Amino acid sequence: MRTRFFADLLTAARSDPNLVLITGDLGFGVVEPFVEACPAQFVNAGVAEQNMTGMAAGMAMAGAKVFTYSIANFPTMRCLEQIRNDVAYHGADVVIVGVGGGLAYGALGMSHHATEDIAVMRAIPGLAVVAPGDPEETGAVLMDLIERGGPAYLRLGKAGERSVHASRPDVARGQAVTLRNGTDVALVSTGAMLPVVVDAADDLDQLGISSTVVSSPWIAPFDESTVRRLASTHRLMVTVEEHSITGGLGGAAAEVLAESGSACPLMRIGVSHKFNSVVGDQGYLREVHGLTRQSISKRVVKRLEDI
Template sequence: MRMAFLRALREAAATDDRVFLLVGDLGYSVVEPFAQEFPNRFLNIGVAEQNLAGVAAGLASSGKVVFTYSIGNFPTLRCLEHIRNDICYHQAAVKIVAVGGGMAYGSLGMTHHATEDLAIMRALPGMEVIAPGDPTETTLATRAIVTRPGPCYLRLGKVGEPVVHDEPPPFTVGKALTLSRGSDVTFVSTGGMLAAAVQAAEQLGQKGFSVGVVSMHTIKPLDADCLRAVAGQCELIVTVEEHNVIGGLGSAVSEVLVGVHGSQVGLKKVGVQDRFYEEIGSQEYLRAQTGLTVEQLVNAAETSLAERRSTNGQPGKPIRKQRESATRGKA
């Protein structure tokens, strides 16, 4: 994703001289092409993230569109007060980009696990929060936020994420992308978990389930219309995020569903449990520890759906059909 982001940013900078890139002592052949092409619009602030946020806010106040870029928690948690007071309060056009969302830097330990960022950033007034599902969405999101006013948090994976979209889909900030529809289960995914959600849906489909997939690339503003529509189409929504189950996508979705009058749709939140993971390992290894592999997603959906149907008294009959029958009986 990071390469897709930087390619799109270079394209934007070539046509818009307001675009600046500020980094926190990063490089390694990733940001160098931007620095070489636009040396007067690139600054390496160093390991000083509070200054990173402050300088970005100052540039934005002079009419620039400023992207700050660093690893995981560093451009967010380490300078949170500066983001809140200098950027959000003034509605500055600063786009905070974190590479390695979730456990992408798992081999470096819990200090590099970015698993609370969505919850924290979406609580800041005026802050838009976007977590693209694949490199294609990353390119489209980068292009979109250049022209949007105010602050934005763009959460990226690291490298090697599979391309899910064969063709670039129509992309709008705040509007989810529906990849498929299903009457039994719908996976609502954010960030780099999209490919796993698609694979899990395919496996469930082979077992005879009707399964949909939604890429909820924007956490704030959330696409409530999409969620209300999904709630009326299926029995169970499974949210999938490489983030704490508290405060992220699952919580945001539940905030919408609780206000859907008459909805009987179930909600299963799959994500990182509310603890620090002291284990050291690859992203794939840590995803397995948190229930985020394809097989674990399949099992979570099957188990939750079976429990709902069993609780309803007719394990072999979909809740949706029972509700329709009850409605016809009352008529």
């Protein structure tokens, strides 16, 4: 996802001199081509994310289209006040890009685990929140963010996620994407969990359980109509996210189902609502938190048996 983001951002920057990238003194392995091609459109703000965000808001209100970039927890948690007061309140054309959402920086410990960022960002009025599921969705949502502008938060994976879509899907802002249709369970994913969810659906199909797979890159605005439709046509809805089960995709789906009076059971699969004291690479931490294809399919089977 990260590679696709920078390739497409550079293409856009070459034709739009008002597009600016600001980084928090990291990511130079992927940032350097942008710097070399568009040096006047790049700023390294240093390890000063509050300043980076305030600078971005000021530049946007002067006519720039600004992207800020850092490891996911730093451009969100560290400068929440600036995002709320400077960017969102003023409707500034700023896209906050968080790379390595979830447990991608697992070995660096909980300070680098971005597991509450979606919940925090979706609580801010007027701030779009989007977490594409593969490189093709990344290109689609980035096109929207460039054309329609911010304020927005874009959450990216960084682990060389495989493409699930054969080509760039048509992803309108606020809409989910259905990858396959089934009748028993609706698997709704956001962010980099999409390939894992597709694999889990394959396993369930082998067990005779028919699965619908939906990618929900947009968390704000959220595709409430798709959630209601899935609830009315399936025995079980399951949300899967590399994020706390509190306040993210699962929370958004729960809000919709509660207010619609749906009788469809909802199972939220994600990171437990507690600080993570375990370290290790992303694959290991996904196993710890039950975010593997085997764990997801096993939990779905057990829940369907209990319904």
